Amino acid sequence: MKVCQLCAVDFTLKKFLLPLIDGMRAAGWDLTAVCSDGPFIPGLRARGHRVETIPIARSMNPVAALRTVIALVRLFRRERFDVLHAHTPVAALLGRIAARITGEPLVIYTAHGFYFHEEMPSCKRRLHVALEGLGGRLTDYLFTQSAEDAEAAVRHGIMQADHVLAIGNGVSVARFDPSKHDRGAARREFGIPAHIPVIGIVGRLVLEKGYVEFLLAAETIGI
DSSP: OEEEEEOSSHHHIIIIIHHHHHHHHHTTOEEEEEEOOOTTHHHHHHTTOOEEEOOOOSSOOHHHHHHHHHHHHHHHHHHOOSEEEEESHHHHHHHHHHHHHHTOSEEEEEESSOSOOTTSOHHHHHHHHHHHHHHHTTOSEEEESSHHHHHHHHHTTSSOGGGEEEOOOOOOTTTTOGGGSOHHHHHHHHTOOTTSOOOOOOSOSSGGGOHHHHHHHHHHTTO
8 A cells, every 4th residue: 555644744644644654654554744844854865754845835826825735746656645634724635636636546535634724704604614625625535623513524414424534643551651750840840739739731722622611621620
């Protein structure tokens, strides 16, 4: 099985996709990763990963988008992949357009979170839903990280329900085993008394990560 894992930047490749890529390679698949050039690329190649670098703009600048599509078409025609697995909105849309041009046999898109949301201005939201709908017509299967996004994809007509699967996020229970960490040391480092409950949230400081809901919940229960 010859697979292309496509994303916009090397950070996504290293921090999000590397376990998937390692698993595919361990299964004996012929794996090529494609993204823009960046500081993580030499290290990934040194580990034995095959990485092709193509400039992928993270905006929908028409000229930059066309250049990316042309570069991807050339790559796909040269490699003749069995599967294109695309990630991140812009790279995924441009990659799926290129895949349709070259006739890639199977196209999968993992949505790690849709860009559109309820708090967006309606015209901007409709535009992004329409772009996801365009990509959906070029996709065989859509994977989502959350059940909510899977439901949204079907509700907005992005994909048919039988072609959408919520796969969730995997967490290494061995790596995050509380028994292997001194929680008392962390409390002492931050000056938190032992009798005080600690509840945390980790994510980008953007509205859609749920910080408002987190703080409202904390206020409700009196933390």
